[in-house]
Amino acid sequence: MKNTRPATLFMIVAGLYNIAGILTFSQFFTSDALTRLDPETFSTLGMVSIMLWGFAYLSVSRIFSQTRPLLFVFFVEKMIYAFLWARWLLAHHAMLDQAP
Numbered sequence: 001m002k003n004t005r006p007a008t009l010f011m012i013v014a015g016l017y018n019i020a021g022i023l024t025f026s027q028f029f030t031s032d033a034l035t036r037l038d039p040e041t042f043s044t045l046g047m048v049s050i051m052l053w054g055f056a057y058l059s060v061s062r063i064f065s066q067t068r069p070l071l072f073v074f075f076v077e078k079m080i081y082a083f084l085w086a087r088w089l090l091a092h093h094a095m096l097d098q099a100p
Contacts, residue, residue: 011061018054022047037095038088041081053077 026034026047034042057074060067 007064008061011057011064015054015057019051022051041084
């Protein structure tokens with residue numbers, strides 16, 4: 001069997017990044033700065049959904065080799081978010097300088 005430790009670590013880091021990132025940048029849901037920057041992606045529901053994906057990553061981090069179809073779903077979801085984020089950055093990059 002291949003060494004899966006790096007992939008397990010990657011899944012744990014990805015999960016924690018989603019959870020801690022939202023909690024940090026939303027200041028535990030007390031700041032609306034993210035929502036003002038991108039209301040579609042960073043609505044309360046959007047931020048909770050991002051955190052749920054983080055918990056999903058953590059939940060399969062040690063058994064990911066048995067859940068390859070699920071990992072493909074994770075990949076597709078992340079590519080959609082990455083595309084939307086890149087598109088938003090191209091259209092609104094000047095707003096980041098004005099963000100609180």
